[in-house]
Amino acid sequence: xxxxxxxxxxxxxxxxxxxxxxxxxxxxxxxxxxxxxxxxxxxxxxxxxxxxxxxxxxxxxxxxxxxxxxxxxxxxxxxxxxxxxxxxxxxxxxxxxxxxxxxxxxxxxxxxxxxxxxxxxxxxxxxxxxxxxxxxxxxxxxxxxxxxxxxxxxxxxxxxxxxxxxxxxxxxxxxxxxxxxxxxxxxxxxxxxxxxxxxxxxxxxxxxxxxxxxxxxxxxxxxxxxxxxxxxxxxxxxxxxxxxxxxxxx
Amino acid sequence: xxxxxxxxxxxxxxxxxxxxxxxxxxxxxxxxxxxxxxxxxxxxxxxxxxxxxxxxxxxxxxxxxxxxxxxxxxxxxxxxxxxxxxxxxxxxxxxxxxxxxxxxxxxxxxxxxxxxxxxxxxxxxxxxxxxxxxxxxxxxxxxxxxxxxxxxxxxxxxxxxxxxxxxxxxxxxxxxxxxxxxxxxxxxxxxxxxxxxxxxxxxxxxxxxxxxxxxxxxxxxxxxxxxxxxxxxxxxxxxxxxxxxxxxxxxxxxxxxxxxxxxxxxxxxxxxxxxxxxxxxxxxxxxxxxxxxxxxxxxxxxxxxxxxxxxxxxxxxxxxxxxxxxxxxxxxxxxxxxxxxxxxxxxxxxxxxxxxxxxxxxxxxxxxxxxxxxxxxxxxxxxxxxxxxxxxxxxxxxxxxxxxxxxxxxxxxxxxxxxxxxxxxxxxxxxxxxxxxxxxxxxxxxxxxxxxxxxxxxxxxxxxxxxxxxxxxxxxxxxxxxxxxxxxxxxxxxxxxxxxxxxxxxxxxxxxxxxxxxxxxxxxxxxxxxxxxxxxxxxxxxxxxxxxxxxxxxxxxxxxxxxxxxxxxxxxxxxxxxxxxxxxxxxxxxxxxxxxxxxxxxxxxxxxxxxxxxxxxxxxxxxxxxxxxxxxxxxxxx
Ligand SMILES: Cc1cc2nc3c(=O)[nH]c(=O)nc-3n(C[C@H](O)[C@H](O)[C@H](O)COP(=O)(O)OP(=O)(O)OC[C@H]3O[C@@H](n4cnc5c(N)ncnc54)[C@H](O)[C@@H]3O)c2cc1C
Ligand code: SF4
Ligand code: FES
Numbered sequence: 001x002x003x004x005x006x007x008x009x010x011x012x013x014x015x016x017x018x019x020x021x022x023x024x025x026x027x028x029x030x031x032x033x034x035x036x037x038x039x040x041x042x043x044x045x046x047x048x049x050x051x052x053x054x055x056x057x058x059x060x061x062x063x064x065x066x067x068x069x070x071x072x073x074x075x076x077x078x079x080x081x082x083x084x085x086x087x088x089x090x091x092x093x094x095x096x097x098x099x100x101x102x103x104x105x106x107x108x109x110x111x112x113x114x115x116x117x118x119x120x121x122x123x124x125x126x127x128x129x130x131x132x133x134x135x136x137x138x139x140x141x142x143x144x145x146x147x148x149x150x151x152x153x154x155x156x157x158x159x160x161x162x163x164x165x166x167x168x169x170x171x172x173x174x175x176x177x178x179x180x181x182x183x184x185x186x187x188x189x190x191x192x193x194x195x196x197x198x199x200x201x202x203x204x205x206x207x208x209x210x211x212x213x214x215x216x217x218x219x220x221x222x223x224x225x226x227x228x229x230x231x232x233x234x235x236x237x238x239x240x241x242x243x244x245x246x247x248x249x250x
Numbered sequence: 251x252x253x254x255x256x257x258x259x260x261x262x263x264x265x266x267x268x269x270x271x272x273x274x275x276x277x278x279x280x281x282x283x284x285x286x287x288x289x290x291x292x293x294x295x296x297x298x299x300x301x302x303x304x305x306x307x308x309x310x311x312x313x314x315x316x317x318x319x320x321x322x323x324x325x326x327x328x329x330x331x332x333x334x335x336x337x338x339x340x341x342x343x344x345x346x347x348x349x350x351x352x353x354x355x356x357x358x359x360x361x362x363x364x365x366x367x368x369x370x371x372x373x374x375x376x377x378x379x380x381x382x383x384x385x386x387x388x389x390x391x392x393x394x395x396x397x398x399x400x401x402x403x404x405x406x407x408x409x410x411x412x413x414x415x416x417x418x419x420x421x422x423x424x425x426x427x428x429x430x431x432x433x434x435x436x437x438x439x440x441x442x443x444x445x446x447x448x449x450x451x452x453x454x455x456x457x458x459x460x461x462x463x464x465x466x467x468x469x470x471x472x473x474x475x476x477x478x479x480x481x482x483x484x485x486x487x488x489x490x491x492x493x494x495x496x497x498x499x500x501x502x503x504x505x506x507x508x509x510x511x512x513x514x515x516x517x518x519x520x521x522x523x524x525x526x527x528x529x530x531x532x533x534x535x536x537x538x539x540x541x542x543x544x545x546x547x548x549x550x551x552x553x554x555x556x557x558x559x560x561x562x563x564x565x566x567x568x569x570x571x572x573x574x575x576x577x578x579x580x581x582x583x584x585x586x587x588x589x590x591x592x593x594x595x596x597x598x599x600x601x602x603x604x605x606x607x608x609x610x611x612x613x614x615x616x617x618x619x620x621x622x623x624x625x626x627x628x629x630x631x632x633x634x635x636x637x638x639x640x641x642x643x644x645x646x647x648x649x650x651x652x653x654x655x656x657x658x659x660x661x662x663x664x665x666x667x668x669x670x671x672x673x674x675x676x677x678x679x680x681x682x683x684x685x686x687x688x689x690x691x692x693x694x695x696x697x698x699x700x701x702x703x704x705x706x707x708x709x710x711x712x713x714x715x716x717x718x719x720x721x722x723x724x725x726x727x728x729x730x731x732x733x734x735x736x737x738x739x740x741x742x743x744x745x746x747x748x749x750x751x752x753x754x755x756x757x758x759x760x761x762x763x764x765x766x767x768x769x770x771x772x773x774x775x776x777x778x779x780x781x782x783x784x785x786x787x788x789x790x791x792x793x794x795x796x797x798x799x800x801x802x803x804x805x806x807x808x809x810x811x812x813x814x815x816x817x818x819x820x821x822x823x824x825x826x827x828x829x830x831x832x833x834x835x836x837x838x839x840x841x842x843x844x845x846x847x848x849x850x851x852x853x854x855x856x857x858x859x860x861x862x863x864x865x866x867x868x869x870x871x872x873x874x875x876x877x878x879x880x881x882x883x884x885x886x887x888x
Contacts, residue, residue: 012799030637031526038528038750045748045803050795053802055316057489059529062414063320081634089637110460111800118437121317125429129422130381134301134700135372137379141336144390154383154408157415161319185381 001027001093005040007052008100010109017109019098029089033076034059034066036088037099054113061085061225064160067167068113069100074164074223082162082225102167106174106210117163119209120177126205127198128181130190149187156184158226165220165228171212176220178206179236180228186239196243203240251506251860253873256661257361262879263343266365269662270705274712281306283716285469286707287454289441289496291318293413293692294675295475296420297699303427305704310467311424311433312456314440314491314805319421322477322489323695326413327534329395329405330692332370337394341402343367349400350690351880354655354683355832355848357512357856360879361662363681369701370693374406376700380419384408397688405689410534410627416692420699439465440805441496442733444472444671446503447725450714451671455726455733459805462798464737466721466730470711471670473703474500475695478654478676480513482813482820483765484757486651487519487532493809494816497658497677505666506858506871508659508679510816511824514686514833515766516652517584520635521604530650531635533628535688538577540621541607541645543568543584549595556598556606556644567591571843580885582685582766582833582846585649589766592648599646608644649766653691655682655833656823659858659873663706664698667858670710674698679856684832740807741797745790749807752787756780756810756817764821769837773825777818784814819859819868826870829853850882 003024010017024043027036034056041051057065066083070076076086091097099113107115157180165176182202185191191198214233221230258269276284284307288299291313299311313321333346346367351358374392378384384406385393394403408415427433438459445453445468453468479494480486501507518533544566546552551559567587569576579587588605591597598604613621618641622629629640636646657680658666658673665672675695682690719726763776787810795801830839830846831853839847855872862868 028524028526030523032528032635035526035528039526041803042748042750045792045794048794051803053800057315057320057491058322058325059490060325060531062411063315063322063324063489065315065320085634087634087637114800117316121319121425121428121435121437124319124422125425129426130379131426132376132379132423133304134297134376134423134704137372137375140334140374140378140384141391143378145386146390147386147388150383150386150390153381154415157383157408157418158411160414161317184383188381188383190379190381 001029001088001091003027003036003091004096006096006098009052009112012111013108027088029087031088032059032084033068033070033086033088034084052112056084059084062160064162067102067115067162067164069102069167071098074102074167075162075225080225080227082160102163104163104166104172105212106172107163107166119211120161120163120174122209123174123178123202123205124181127194127201128185130185131194143189145189153184153187156180156187156228156232159228160226162225164223164225166211168219168223169212170217170219171215173214173220174206174209174211175214175233175236176224176228176230178202179232182236182239183232186235195239196246199236199239199243200247203236251667251858251871253506253659253667253858253871254661255359255873256663257359258662262360262364265361266368273705273709276708276712278306280716282308284308284711285310285718286471286473287467287469288312288473288475289454290321290475290477290675290677291421291424292321292323292475292477292675293417293420293695294677294699295473296321296417296424297696298473298475298674298703299433300420300423300427301700301704302707303432306432309427309433310436310469312436312439312441314438314459316437318424318435318437319418321417322492323417323692324414325489326692327410327532329397329407329412329689330373330416331397331404331687331689332374332406332693333367333404334371334374336392337403339402341404345402346370346404348880350681350687351683351877352883352885353685353687355685355885356683356850356854356877356882357509357831357875358681358683359875360877365702366681366694366697369697372701373693373696377416377419380422382408382415382419400687413692416696420696441476441499442736442808443499443729444503445726445729446668447719450669452719453721453726455730457733457737460800462796462801464730464734466726468718468721468726470714470716470718471672471707473672473674474658474677475674475699476677478657479816480651480654482756482817483651483760484753485522485527485530485761487516487530490529493812495809495812497673498812498816500658500666500668500671501859502861503668504861505668505671506659506860507656507819508856508858509656509684509823510820510859511764511827511834512655512684512832513651514653514655515582515585515649517581517588517649518607518647519650520632521599521646521648523600523636531631532650532652533632533647537607537625537628540612540624541577541609542566542611543577543605543607545591545596545598545605552596552598552602565591565596582835586766586835588649604646604648606644607647609640610644613641653686655680655684655686659856663709664703665706665710670714672703672707674703684834737797737804737808740791740793740811741804743791743793743807745792747790748792749803749810752783752791753806753810753813755783756814759783760817760820764824767835767837768824770825773821776821780814780818780821787811787814822867823857823859827853827857848884
C-alpha cells in the first residue's frame with residue numbers, strides 16, 4: 001500500500017519542531033507500524049536525509065518503550081494495543097497518517113518522536129516499592145494471599161509504564177500510572193506496612209514532576225494499552241485522603 | 251588462560267555453605283569505600299545493583315533504555331523454576347539439579363548448577379515479599395505449573411508476564427536504592443569498552459546516547475549483566491537493542507568467551523512474513539499440548555489452503571517420528587524436524603518457511619470455548635500479527651533463535667578471566683550447558699544477582715582492597731581515546747549501505763549455516779562470507795548525521811560491527827565442537843534416526859576462546875567438566 005506520512009521532526013528539546021511530509025510506497029500490510037517506520041528510515045537514508053528517531057525495544061507490547069501519537073491518539077486507535085503491536089492492515093491504501101511524540105509537559109521531547117519519561121521513574125523511587133532486604137524474606141507460603149486480591153494486584157501490575165495515559169489526558173495527569181503502581185502494592189498484605197507513606201510520597205512526587213491534576217475525564221484508561229481501570233484512581237484517592245487524615249493526627 | 255573454576259571442596263550439597271564460610275568479608279563500615287559498576291538492569295543487573303547498594307557499596311548502574319524497567323527480561327512469559335516442592339510431587343534441590351544438568355546435555359558445571367537449585371527457593375520468598383503477584387490457588391497459596399524437561403510442577407508464574415513481574419520487583423528494589431542515593435542510575439548510556447589496569451577491571455567507557463558524550467567511569471569491580479547475543483541472527487525473539495557489545499569488548503580485553511555456539515532455538519514462533527520483518531514473536535510452548543503439527547505430504551500441496559488438504563495427504567511428522575512424545579518432543583528436536591520438512595519443499599506460508607499447528611481436533615473434542623479459555627490471548631496475539639483466525643485455520647509456526655547459553659566464562663564466583671570483572675545472567679556461559687530448560691533463565695538471573703554475587707564479590711574486594719582509580723588517569727584516557735576513534739570512524743562512514751542491511755545479511759548467513767543444523771562445509775563457508783561482509787561494511791557503511799546527539803543509526807552500526815566479529819567466533823566454535831549436543835547439532839554427528847550424537851570422550855568440556863589480535867585466529871582453551879553426582883546418559887525421546 002501507499003501512505004502519506006506527516007511526521008514530527010524536532011532536533012532537540014529547545015527546537016520548535018515541525019511536521020515533515022513523506023510518501024511511502026509498497027508498504028506490506030503484514031508489517032507492524034514500527035516496521036513501516038523502519039522502511040521510512042531506510043528510504044530517508046537513501047535520499048540522504050537523517051532518519052526519524054523513535055523509541056522502541058521489545059516490539060511485542062511489554063517493555064513500554066514505544067510511544068507514538070498516531071492520528072492524534074497515543075498508540076493509535078486500536079484497543080489494548082501498543083504502537084509496536086499495531087499492524088498496517090488496520091490502515092487503508094492512500095491513507096495520510098500523522099505521527100507525533102507523546103505530548104505532555106512532564107515528558108519533554110528529546111529528539112523527533114522520542115520523549116523523556118524519567119518522571120515516571122521518580123514517582124516509583126518515591127515509594128513504589130516494599131522495603132525488604134535481600135535474604136530477609138519469610139517462606140513464600142507463610143502468608144496466604146486471597147486469590148482475588150492477588151489477581152487484582154496483578155491487573156494493576158500489568159502497567160508497562162508507557163505514558164499513554166499522560167499523553168491522552170487534557171491535563172497531562174499521571175494518576176492512572178501512579179494509581180496502578182500504588183494499587184498493586186497497597187492491595188497486597190505485604191504492602192500494608194508502608195501503605196500510607198507510599199501513597200503520600202508517590203502523589204507528591206507526581207505533583208513535583210509537573211504532571212497535571214486528575215479531573216476524571218477517563219481518557220487515560222481508554223488509551224491505556226493494558227486496560228488499567230479507572231477504579232485504581234478512585235482507590236488511590238481514597239487511600240490518599242485516609243493517609244492525609246492520619247498524618248494530621250499522628 | 252587461567253581457567254581455574256575455583257569449585258569449593260566438599261560434598262556437592264555443602265560446597266556453597268563451605269564457600270560462604272571461607273570467603274573473606276568486607277566489614278560493613280568499609281563497604282562504602284568500594285565502588286561497583288553494574289552494566290545492565292535486567293533480572294541479573296537489577297537484582298545485583300539493588301542488593302549491593304543495600305549492603306552499602308556505592309553502585310553505578312547502566313542501561314541503554316530510557317528506564318531500568320525496560321530490560322529485555324520484561325518479555326519473559328512462561329515462568330520461573332524453584333525447588334519448593336509445594337506440590338508435594340517429589341521435587342527437591344537434587345532433582346532440579348539433576349534435571350538441569352541432564353537438560354543441558356551434560357555440558358554444564360555440576361557445582362554451579364547445584365548452587366542454583368539450592369538458592370532457587372530463596373528467590374521465590376524474596377519476590378513474594380517484594381509484592382510480585384504470582385498466580386495463587388483459591389486457598390491463597392502459590393500455584394505452580396509444569397514445564398518442559400521436568401516431571402514435577404515447579405514453575406511459578408504471573409499470568410503470561412512472569413518476566414515483567416519479576417523485573418518490576420527487582421526494579422522496585424533498585425528504585426529504593428536509587429532514592430536513598432546508594433545506587434546512581436545512568437539510563438540511555440551504552441557501555442562501549444572496559445578499562446583494565448594491571449590485569450584488573452577498573453572501569454568502563456560509555457557513550458551517552460542522548461548527548462553523544464563519551465564518558466569514563468571507574469570502580470573497584472565491574473559487573474556485566476548485559477543479556478544474550480541472540481540478535482547476531484538478526485531475527486530473534488530478543489528486543490531490538492539486545493547486543494553483544496559489552497561482553498565482546500570484555501573478550502577483546504582478555505575475558506575468555508565460552509561456548510558461543512550454544513544457542514537455543516524455540517520451536518513455536520510466528521514465522522517470518524516478509525522482508526520487512528524486524529523481529530520474531532514467541533508463542534508459548536504450551537500450545538503444543540493441544541495442537542497437532544503437520545505439513546502436506548506432497549510439496550505441490552504446500553500452497554493450497556490447509557482446509558483443502560485431506561487428512562490422508564497430511565504428514566503429522568512429529569507423531570510419526572516420535573510416537574511416544576509426539577507433538578511434545580523437546581525444543582531442539584521439534585525445531586529440526588520443522589526445518590527438514592521445509593527443506594523438502596513442504597513448508598507452508600510466505601517463503602515456505604512454516605509448519606501448521608492445528609487445533610481442529612482439540613476444538614472438535616473439547617469445543618472452541620475450552621480452547622479459547624486456555625489459549626485465547628495467544629490466538630489473539632497471533633491474529634494481531636498475521637491477520638489469521640486460528641480457530642478456523644491452523645496456525646503457522648516456525649522455530650526462531652530465542653536464548654544463548656554461551657557467554658563470558660566465569661568461575662564459581664562468577665568472575666571472568668579478568669580479575670574484578672564479573673558476568674551475571676544470560677551474559678555469562680551460565681549453568682545451562684548446551685541447552686536451557688524452560689523457566690530456568692529467570693531463576694539464574696535472580697540467583698546470580700540476589701544471592702551469589704553479594705557473597706562472592708566481597709571475597710574479591712576484601713583481597714584487592716579499595717581504591718578506584720581516577721577517571722583522568724592515563725590508562726582510562728587511553729581506552730577512552732580508542733572508543734572515540736571507533737565512534738568517529740563509524741560516524742564518518744558515508745558509504746551507501748545502512749547498518750540494518752548488513753545486520754540482515756549477517757543474520758541470513760548465521761541462520762543458514764549456524765542455525766538449527768550445522769556442518770563443516772557450511773560453517774567454513776559462513777566464516778568466509780562473514781569476513782567478506784565485514785570488509786564491505788568497513789568500506790561501504792552509511793551512517794547519517796552526527797555523533798553529538800541521539801543517533802539510532804550510529805548505535806546500530808556499532809552493535810552490528812561487533813556482531814560481525816562475534817558471528818565469526820560463533821561459527822568457529824561450532825566448527826571446532828565436532829559433536830552434537832543440546833542446541834548444537836552437527837549433521838556429521840547423528841544416529842541412524844537423525845538424533846544428536848554426543849562425544850563425551852573428546853568434548854566433555856567448556857570451550858573458552860581467548861582473543862589475540864584482529865589478524866590472528868583466537869585460541870581455544872578447555873575447562874574439563876567432570877560429573878561425580880550425575881551419570882552421563884544419552885537423552886532419548888522416542
Ligand atoms: C520472548 C522471551 C521469553 C522468555 N521467557 C522465559 C521464561 O518464561 N522463563 C525463563 O526462565 N526465561 C525466559 N526467557 C529468557 C530470559 O528472559 C532471559 O534470559 C533473561 O531475562 C536475561 O536476563 P538478563 O538480566 O541476563 O539480561 P536482560 O534482561 O536482557 O538485561 C540486559 C541489560 O543490559 C543492558 N545492556 C545491554 N547491553 C548494554 C550496553 N552495551 N551498555 C549498557 N547497558 C547494556 C540493557 O539495557 C539491560 O538493562 C525468555 C526470553 C525471551 C526473549
Ligand atoms: S497506566 Fe496504561 S497507559 Fe499509563 S503507563 Fe501504565 S500501561 Fe501505559
Ligand atoms: S516496543 Fe516494547 S512495548 Fe512497544
